[in-house]
Amino acid sequence: MGVRVNPLSEVMACEITGVDLSKPLDDSTFAEIEKAFHDHQVIAIRGQRISPENQVAFTRRFGDIEPHNTTEFVIPEMPQVLVLSNDVRDGKPVGVIDAGDFWHSDSSHRKVPSKATILHSLKNPSEGGDTQFANMYLAYETLPDSVKQRIEGLQGIHAASKLKNKRVQVSKDRPGATDFYASRMGRPDVTHPIVMVHPATGRKALYISPRFTIGIAGMPEQEADELLDLLFDHQLKMDFQYHHKWHENDLVMWDNRCLLHKAGGGYQYPDIRLLHKTVVAGDKPH
Ligand SMILES: [Fe+2]
Incomplete structure:
Protein backbone atom coordinates (compact mmCIF):
# COMPACT_ATOMS: atom_id res chain seq x y z
CA MET A 1 0.00 0.00 0.00
CA GLY A 2 1.61 3.26 -1.12
CA VAL A 3 1.50 6.54 0.75
CA ARG A 4 -0.48 9.22 -1.07
CA VAL A 5 -0.46 12.93 -0.17
CA ASN A 6 -3.22 15.22 -1.52
CA PRO A 7 -3.44 18.95 -0.70
CA LEU A 8 -6.70 19.91 1.04
CA SER A 9 -6.59 23.62 0.17
CA GLU A 10 -4.40 26.19 -1.54
CA VAL A 11 -3.46 27.70 1.81
CA MET A 12 -2.24 24.65 3.75
CA ALA A 13 -3.11 21.11 4.86
CA CYS A 14 -3.03 17.76 3.11
CA GLU A 15 -4.64 14.38 3.54
CA ILE A 16 -2.51 11.26 3.69
CA THR A 17 -3.81 7.83 2.77
CA GLY A 18 -2.11 4.46 2.52
CA VAL A 19 -0.77 4.56 6.08
CA ASP A 20 -1.78 2.27 8.98
CA LEU A 21 -0.57 3.59 12.32
CA SER A 22 -1.82 0.52 14.18
CA LYS A 23 1.32 -1.18 12.84
CA PRO A 24 4.97 -0.20 13.32
CA LEU A 25 5.93 2.68 11.04
CA ASP A 26 8.96 2.06 8.81
CA ASP A 27 11.52 4.84 8.38
CA SER A 28 10.73 5.65 4.76
CA THR A 29 6.98 6.03 5.46
CA PHE A 30 7.81 8.17 8.48
CA ALA A 31 10.06 10.35 6.30
CA GLU A 32 7.20 10.86 3.81
CA ILE A 33 4.84 11.86 6.62
CA GLU A 34 7.40 14.23 8.12
CA LYS A 35 8.01 15.86 4.73
CA ALA A 36 4.25 16.34 4.23
CA PHE A 37 4.06 17.87 7.72
CA HIS A 38 6.76 20.43 6.85
CA ASP A 39 5.36 21.13 3.38
CA HIS A 40 1.68 21.47 4.38
CA GLN A 41 1.74 22.41 8.14
CA VAL A 42 -1.41 20.33 8.78
CA ILE A 43 -1.67 16.65 7.89
CA ALA A 44 -4.83 14.52 8.11
CA ILE A 45 -4.02 10.81 8.04
CA ARG A 46 -7.29 9.17 7.10
CA GLY A 47 -8.91 6.00 8.36
CA GLN A 48 -6.85 5.35 11.51
CA ARG A 49 -8.37 2.68 13.77
CA ILE A 50 -5.71 3.01 16.43
CA SER A 51 -5.34 2.62 20.19
CA PRO A 52 -4.03 5.29 22.57
CA GLU A 53 -0.76 3.27 22.64
CA ASN A 54 -0.49 3.54 18.84
CA GLN A 55 -1.08 7.29 19.04
CA VAL A 56 1.62 7.70 21.71
CA ALA A 57 4.07 5.63 19.63
CA PHE A 58 3.40 7.82 16.56
CA THR A 59 3.76 11.02 18.63
CA ARG A 60 7.14 9.85 19.98
CA ARG A 61 8.51 9.54 16.44
CA PHE A 62 8.48 13.35 16.27
CA GLY A 63 10.12 14.04 19.65
CA ASP A 64 9.51 14.05 23.38
CA ILE A 65 5.90 14.09 24.55
CA GLU A 66 4.70 17.23 26.31
CA PRO A 67 2.71 16.51 29.49
CA HIS A 68 -0.84 17.91 29.64
CA ASN A 69 -1.57 20.76 32.04
CA THR A 70 -4.42 18.82 33.64
CA THR A 71 -4.58 15.29 34.99
CA GLU A 72 -8.37 15.32 35.22
CA PHE A 73 -9.22 14.03 31.75
CA VAL A 74 -6.19 11.98 30.76
CA ILE A 75 -6.51 8.26 30.08
CA PRO A 76 -5.43 6.76 33.45
CA GLU A 77 -3.19 4.03 32.01
CA MET A 78 -1.86 6.34 29.26
CA PRO A 79 -1.57 9.87 30.78
CA GLN A 80 0.09 11.24 27.62
CA VAL A 81 -3.38 11.08 26.03
CA LEU A 82 -5.97 13.74 26.93
CA VAL A 83 -9.66 13.23 26.18
CA LEU A 84 -11.54 16.12 24.53
CA SER A 85 -15.29 15.65 24.53
CA ASN A 86 -18.67 17.21 25.28
CA ASP A 87 -20.02 13.82 26.41
CA VAL A 88 -21.39 13.43 29.93
CA ARG A 89 -21.69 10.08 31.71
CA ASP A 90 -23.36 9.68 35.12
CA GLY A 91 -23.57 13.47 35.34
CA LYS A 92 -19.83 13.93 34.84
CA PRO A 93 -17.98 15.25 31.78
CA VAL A 94 -15.72 12.60 30.21
CA GLY A 95 -13.27 15.10 28.71
CA VAL A 96 -12.25 18.73 28.31
CA ILE A 97 -15.39 20.37 26.94
CA ASP A 98 -14.27 23.53 25.20
CA ALA A 99 -10.56 23.33 24.43
CA GLY A 100 -9.20 26.13 22.27
CA ASP A 101 -12.07 28.57 21.79
CA PHE A 102 -9.78 31.51 20.82
CA TRP A 103 -7.05 31.61 18.15
CA HIS A 104 -3.76 30.38 19.58
CA SER A 105 -0.61 28.34 19.19
CA ASP A 106 -0.48 25.54 21.76
CA SER A 107 1.55 26.24 24.90
CA SER A 108 2.99 29.54 23.67
CA HIS A 109 2.57 30.65 27.30
CA ARG A 110 5.37 28.22 28.21
CA LYS A 111 9.08 28.94 27.85
CA VAL A 112 9.30 25.93 25.56
CA PRO A 113 6.02 25.74 23.60
CA SER A 114 4.58 22.73 21.77
CA LYS A 115 6.08 21.64 18.49
CA ALA A 116 3.08 19.72 17.17
CA THR A 117 -0.37 18.70 18.35
CA ILE A 118 -2.01 15.44 17.34
CA LEU A 119 -5.75 14.75 17.56
CA HIS A 120 -7.35 11.43 16.79
CA SER A 121 -11.06 11.59 16.05
CA LEU A 122 -13.17 8.81 17.55
CA LYS A 123 -16.55 10.48 17.15
CA ASN A 124 -17.64 13.54 15.19
CA PRO A 125 -20.81 15.52 15.78
CA SER A 126 -23.28 15.47 12.90
CA GLU A 127 -22.81 19.24 12.53
CA GLY A 128 -19.98 21.63 13.40
CA GLY A 129 -16.82 20.65 15.25
CA ASP A 130 -14.44 21.93 12.55
CA THR A 131 -10.92 22.90 13.55
CA GLN A 132 -9.83 26.20 12.01
CA PHE A 133 -6.23 26.93 11.06
CA ALA A 134 -4.45 30.11 9.94
CA LEU A 236 -6.64 36.02 10.79
CA LYS A 237 -7.65 37.06 7.26
CA MET A 238 -9.73 34.39 5.60
CA ASP A 239 -7.10 34.22 2.84
CA PHE A 240 -4.77 32.48 5.30
CA GLN A 241 -7.33 30.06 6.75
CA TYR A 242 -8.17 26.41 6.25
CA HIS A 243 -11.08 24.82 8.15
CA HIS A 244 -10.74 21.11 8.70
CA LYS A 245 -13.93 19.06 8.42
CA TRP A 246 -13.27 15.89 10.35
CA HIS A 247 -13.79 12.40 9.05
CA GLU A 248 -14.21 9.68 11.64
CA ASN A 249 -10.82 8.07 12.39
CA ASP A 250 -8.84 11.06 11.09
CA LEU A 251 -5.54 11.57 12.81
CA VAL A 252 -4.69 15.24 12.38
CA MET A 253 -1.32 16.71 13.27
CA TRP A 254 -0.44 20.40 13.05
CA ASP A 255 2.69 22.50 13.42
CA ASN A 256 2.31 25.07 16.22
CA ARG A 257 5.40 26.96 15.06
CA CYS A 258 3.83 28.28 11.88
CA LEU A 259 0.07 28.34 12.34
CA LEU A 260 -2.69 29.35 14.73
CA HIS A 261 -5.75 27.25 15.38
CA LYS A 262 -9.12 27.43 17.04
CA ALA A 263 -12.03 25.10 17.74
CA GLY A 264 -14.90 26.00 15.45
CA GLY A 265 -17.68 24.87 17.85
CA GLY A 266 -21.21 24.73 16.42
CA TYR A 267 -22.30 21.43 18.01
CA GLN A 268 -24.21 20.66 21.19
CA TYR A 269 -24.82 17.77 23.52
CA PRO A 270 -26.17 15.13 22.85
CA ASP A 271 -24.40 15.46 19.48
CA ILE A 272 -21.10 14.00 20.68
CA ARG A 273 -17.53 14.86 19.77
CA LEU A 274 -14.71 12.67 21.08
CA LEU A 275 -11.02 13.17 20.36
CA HIS A 276 -7.74 11.94 21.83
CA LYS A 277 -4.95 14.52 22.08
CA THR A 278 -1.18 14.08 22.32
CA VAL A 279 1.45 16.80 22.05
CA VAL A 280 5.07 16.81 20.82
CA ALA A 281 7.30 19.06 22.92
CA GLY A 282 9.18 21.79 21.06
CA ASP A 283 12.30 23.95 21.34
CA LYS A 284 12.63 27.50 22.62
CA PRO A 285 11.65 29.72 19.62
CA HIS A 286 14.35 31.88 18.06
FE1 LIG B 1 -5.01 24.26 20.96
Missing part, protein backbone atom coordinates in the same frame (compact mmCIF):
# COMPACT_ATOMS: atom_id res chain seq x y z
CA ASN A 135 -1.10 29.98 8.12
CA MET A 136 1.47 32.18 9.89
CA TYR A 137 4.09 31.86 7.15
CA LEU A 138 1.64 33.55 4.77
CA ALA A 139 0.63 36.08 7.44
CA TYR A 140 4.28 37.11 7.85
CA GLU A 141 5.18 37.05 4.18
CA THR A 142 2.24 39.31 3.20
CA LEU A 143 2.98 42.04 5.75
CA PRO A 144 4.12 45.38 4.29
CA ASP A 145 7.92 45.79 4.47
CA SER A 146 7.52 48.69 6.89
CA VAL A 147 5.68 46.43 9.38
CA LYS A 148 8.20 43.60 8.90
CA GLN A 149 10.97 46.05 9.80
CA ARG A 150 9.04 47.37 12.78
CA ILE A 151 8.46 43.94 14.35
CA GLU A 152 11.88 42.42 13.61
CA GLY A 153 13.58 41.69 16.92
CA LEU A 154 10.50 42.48 19.05
CA GLN A 155 9.39 40.03 21.75
CA GLY A 156 5.73 39.25 22.42
CA ILE A 157 4.56 38.72 26.00
CA HIS A 158 2.48 35.52 26.40
CA ALA A 159 0.27 34.86 29.46
CA ALA A 160 -1.24 31.57 30.60
CA SER A 161 -4.35 32.91 32.34
CA LYS A 162 -7.30 34.17 30.30
CA LEU A 163 -8.00 36.56 33.18
CA LYS A 164 -4.89 38.58 32.22
CA ASN A 165 -6.05 39.06 28.63
CA LYS A 166 -8.65 41.72 27.79
CA ARG A 167 -9.20 40.22 24.30
CA VAL A 168 -10.64 36.91 25.52
CA GLN A 169 -13.36 35.68 27.87
CA VAL A 170 -13.65 32.63 30.10
CA SER A 171 -16.16 30.13 28.71
CA LYS A 172 -19.35 29.74 30.70
CA ASP A 173 -19.78 26.17 29.39
CA ARG A 174 -16.78 24.83 31.24
CA PRO A 175 -17.40 24.02 34.91
CA GLY A 176 -14.80 25.61 37.20
CA ALA A 177 -13.16 27.56 34.36
CA THR A 178 -12.84 30.85 36.26
CA ASP A 179 -11.20 29.06 39.21
CA PHE A 180 -8.89 27.25 36.79
CA TYR A 181 -7.68 30.49 35.19
CA ALA A 182 -7.50 32.23 38.59
CA SER A 183 -5.13 29.46 39.72
CA ARG A 184 -2.84 30.31 36.80
CA MET A 185 -2.64 34.06 37.49
CA GLY A 186 0.61 33.57 39.38
CA ARG A 187 2.41 31.91 36.49
CA PRO A 188 5.13 34.16 35.11
CA ASP A 189 4.53 35.54 31.63
CA VAL A 190 7.02 34.46 28.98
CA THR A 191 8.40 36.25 25.93
CA HIS A 192 8.96 34.88 22.43
CA PRO A 193 10.10 36.57 19.22
CA ILE A 194 7.15 38.01 17.27
CA VAL A 195 8.90 36.76 14.14
CA MET A 196 9.87 33.11 14.61
CA VAL A 197 12.30 31.32 12.34
CA HIS A 198 11.00 27.79 11.85
CA PRO A 199 13.77 25.43 13.00
CA ALA A 200 13.12 22.84 10.28
CA THR A 201 12.13 24.89 7.23
CA GLY A 202 14.03 28.14 7.94
CA ARG A 203 10.93 30.15 6.93
CA LYS A 204 9.78 33.12 9.01
CA ALA A 205 6.36 32.99 10.69
CA LEU A 206 4.34 35.43 12.79
CA TYR A 207 4.35 34.02 16.32
CA ILE A 208 1.67 35.86 18.31
CA SER A 209 -1.98 35.08 19.03
CA PRO A 210 -5.05 36.85 20.43
CA ARG A 211 -5.40 34.14 23.10
CA PHE A 212 -1.91 34.26 24.61
CA THR A 213 -0.12 37.46 23.52
CA ILE A 214 -0.96 40.35 25.86
CA GLY A 215 1.84 42.84 25.18
CA ILE A 216 5.22 43.59 23.64
CA ALA A 217 8.34 43.64 25.81
CA GLY A 218 9.64 47.17 26.46
CA MET A 219 6.77 48.90 24.63
CA PRO A 220 4.14 51.13 26.31
CA GLU A 221 0.75 49.43 26.56
CA GLN A 222 -1.17 51.68 24.16
CA GLU A 223 1.48 51.49 21.45
CA ALA A 224 1.75 47.71 21.86
CA ASP A 225 -2.05 47.32 21.75
CA GLU A 226 -2.25 49.24 18.48
CA LEU A 227 0.48 47.17 16.89
CA LEU A 228 -0.94 43.88 18.21
CA ASP A 229 -4.46 44.74 17.00
CA LEU A 230 -3.07 45.47 13.54
CA LEU A 231 -1.17 42.17 13.51
CA PHE A 232 -4.11 40.14 14.89
CA ASP A 233 -6.44 41.59 12.21
CA HIS A 234 -3.94 40.74 9.52
CA GLN A 235 -3.02 37.24 10.66
